Amino acid sequence: MPSILDRRIKGTPGGAVLHELYSNSAHFPLANIFLELLLRGPGEYLFALDLYFLVAAALIQAMLVGRWEMGGTTRPLLGNLIGPAVYSCAEFIAEGPEFLLHANHLAYWGFALSIGLLQWLQARSIRLRPPLLLLEHVIRTCIVLVMYVILEFSIDDYSGLAAFLNDAPHAFVAMVLPLLGLIVGLAHLNSARYLQTLRQTTEQLRQYSEWLFGKELLQMAVSDPQALSLARHERAMVFMDIRGFTAWSEMRAPEEVVELINAYYAACEPVWRDFQAIKVKLTADEVMLVFGSAQQAVDAALALRSATLPLLGRAGLTAGCGVHYGPVVEGLMGTEERRSYDLLGDSVNTAKRLCDAAGGSEILISQAVYQQIGGRPSGLQQRSLQVKGKQQPLTAYTLPFSPREQQPFA
Template identity: 45%
Template sequence: MFKKFVAYLITCVAIIAPAAWLIFFYFNPQADATYSIPIAHFYIVTFTTFSAAVLSILLLSSLGAEAKPRHLLAAAAFAVIGGIFFSHALATPGAIIDHAHPAISWSAWLTLFGSGVLFAIAGLDSARSRPNWLPVRPLIVIAFLAVVGYSAVAGFTPALLTQLESAGNPWMRDAIFYISLALWIFAAARLAFIWWQTRSRIDATLAVVAMWLGTATVSMHRFAVWHYGWWVYHVTLLMAFLVASFIFAAEYEQVRQFRLVRYYLALSLVVTAFLALVASAFFTQFSYNNLVSEIESASSALAENVSHHLSQNLTDVTAPEDLEQLPGRSVTRGAFARAIEEMPIVHLILYRPNGISAYATELEWIDVRVVDTAAFDRALKGEVMAIIREPSAAVASGHGPASSFHLILTYVPFYPSDKVTTVVATPRLSKGGGGNDPYASDAEAPTATPAPTATPAPAPAASQVARKPIGVLMTVQEVPSLQLTTIDARITGLLTAAVSMGLLFIALFIVVGRADGIITLRTKELRAVSARLKTYSEWLLGKELLERLLEDPNALSLIRKERTVVFMDIRGFTRWSEARTPEEVVSMLNRYYNAIEQAMTKHGAIKFKFAADEAMAVFSEAVIAARAAKEMFDDVDKVLSPQDLGARVGVHTGPLVEGLLGSMDVKFYDVIGDTVNTAKRIESAAARREILVSEATRHALGTTAKFGEPHQIAAKGKEDPLTVYPLN
């Protein structure tokens, strides 16, 4: 009882969890923080949506024609979710494209709109019967074509999506939101109503999924991008797919049936996608690290020389106190401008030892505290620190404008001019783009005042190292090539892994396809043999005994039971058969056997067998045996009368032993006991077209049957005569 309560409680919490989170974030906006991880979003959503699409298609193909229309449409809806939302993942900015793509929004909108349409149509299904008006297969084909068509538009003509969004903003998005939400509410209500009638786990699950995806619609349209509330719809989509897939697999037996090619195809595609994404992530990170290392090295050398050149232009700045005078001096701005002239540096900031900027190329950054305190402290101790900032991140001071490129913030110690006596050329960092080498170098002779050029710098002189810096200089450089290089590396990794894994997949698919063909052929052969063996076993045991034996191997162990035994044979059969050909005799006997078998099967005989013109049947109750005997007697008479023959029947009730008899290698099911012998003796004493029952059977039947006048017969092997009754 406690376990059921806990399971019920967990189910209720899971149902309301997505809506509860959205309500919490709505009333506590300060808790709805930003969680921006675009690259992780790309990898996670790409894998999950691709897997969802593949597995949904597998599920759809496995359900079979006997599946309920609403279940087929629901499976198709999940395939639509995976197919369209896959475009949403690919359109993640900075992943494999370097700009904002309209598919990032449209894919999210259409994912819940398209699947909502299919779920709403699924809700129109009948709980009891299959509606003839619901064209399931055409709807699935239309949905598939719609996904393909949208993907083509998003991939080849994204400008069309941009134009549509611009022309219909904001009413178009609001219309999609309200229509999608209405579809999910309708679907949830209808599917809940169907579940109330069917009490099916699948119908209950689909109703809950519709509620979840209605909540996901609110999350997507009404919460800011990259906020926790916005992430709710991603989690809800995944949760809905996993729960629905599990319930479908648990409820539909054919989904669990093993077909090697089908499951290999699905699993290998999912694994290929996973390995391709993992390989891409590692390759991208490796390329990024190498490139960053080169950039940091070049930017450090460049920053050191800019610092040296600036100090040479500010010869009277020899102590930290002198930095305080820089903003009021007319020569300061010129010195800063000459220091970065023709250099790939967009901003220059000189900090005092206390971390407050003394001067900057942008005047609004003066008297601003440094943000990267760790890098600043290490530069103040004589080290050079380079930091890479992602696109759209503010510069280290926290007051700089956002950039659409990667930024390199380099902190170098600033020494007074009289402490540095030599300078050499250092590497020049290109501003990127146009195919130019971002690290092109030339060699120019150093001077005391001109801007530094671009060749590697030697280590500072011993006198410079021994002195403490009087400040820290920060240079800011844009590296537009870094993002493009990262995207190229990611795409290269994806394509390389996909092609290599795809070739391996094709090779294995050929092998698996061959193996599946062999397995399928052998399975058909085994099924055919099994069917024949079952038929033979039914001939020997009967259907009821065979079913009992298959359910319980010990069902046919020898056991004592109270049974009613019926015997029948044809009076005058021997004389009749002497005048007929063997073929005529066999033909008549087959018709005779068929008539007996139909009656015995209809009334549930435990066991019946034939021996020439004789038939024996065993029943669990006398009443059933009497009814079967009369029906069998009437049916057989229709076969025998044209041949001027007639049957006779004997029935007796009593104890016997039934079960498997025989040697170690050969066994058969039979009944043994005096009850069997007595029934045979009564049958032998019956006249043509007569049914005789024993005293025991007469007592067991009571008032359920009518009898003629009793008489006694002499039974072979019996000392006392037997009292028998004709059964009318």
């Protein structure tokens, strides 16, 4: 299901259908409806089946083409022929082949083919797209011109098109409508370029925002801007860092260190994504994850250990992990010009101290976490820790390796 951010940037299926209807599928049917109303009168035409055949054809085309576009599929030529095909099939069943003798019915096919072909060419040639788009808009305004000609020929007996254009009002309409189409096309071309630039910029900003906030937090902020305000929350925090990383780095080239760190982050990424971490903070060899529940944090810590053991083991390294649950103040912090989303409080410090006290490949959870998860799994080893910044010893529990976890390298 598309996220709220996807819906705002890319639109919704319903919006795509409406856009196709207003910008394309309804153009000829709307002109044809007014033509038939003037020729046959409202009393007859509003109760005729062909009116509703035409409306249904436009709606079916809009629904199919709109859904294709939302799915990333472009079928411009086929899509533009859906309306005429549906309308022609319905009219053939109702009236037989005589309906093809009407000029407006043939014009429907002609405009659909012309516009569909121009859109097909635009999709295949970026260089030719601007002139083809202008020509498309000229043809669209010619829908009104052609229907006007059909209306006049149906009312008055003209010997031909030359005789029709000898009338000054007719010549005026024939000259002005294509020029209006050209102007509308230029305006559309300008707005399309601006929209493309805006969408590209939006996608870039979205990517940067996800790097800074994470997907979950960004979605929360978009749906409710107050979600970033400073507030007190109960959070579960996971800290994990690599043991002996500084000494290991001293003996390696910077490129090798960066390669390991990036691989380390890549191994952790599926974990914070799958367990829907509220916040992710990466600092050198340290990973900090924030969750809404203690059970999420414990499960994530076990998954982190499993994910990173093989990678770190090949380098002769291990990682320790600490998990704590408690109150924090969370939200945007900083000045008017520069802010970041962070958490503060003794609970954060406690999680970090547990991480510092953990041995290689060891996960220590606090008494608060132990109580939150109901003492599961069983067989946890209890330890008493005297850590920096704490007057009283911390009670901690060591999470054992599960049968599925790869044991650490000796």
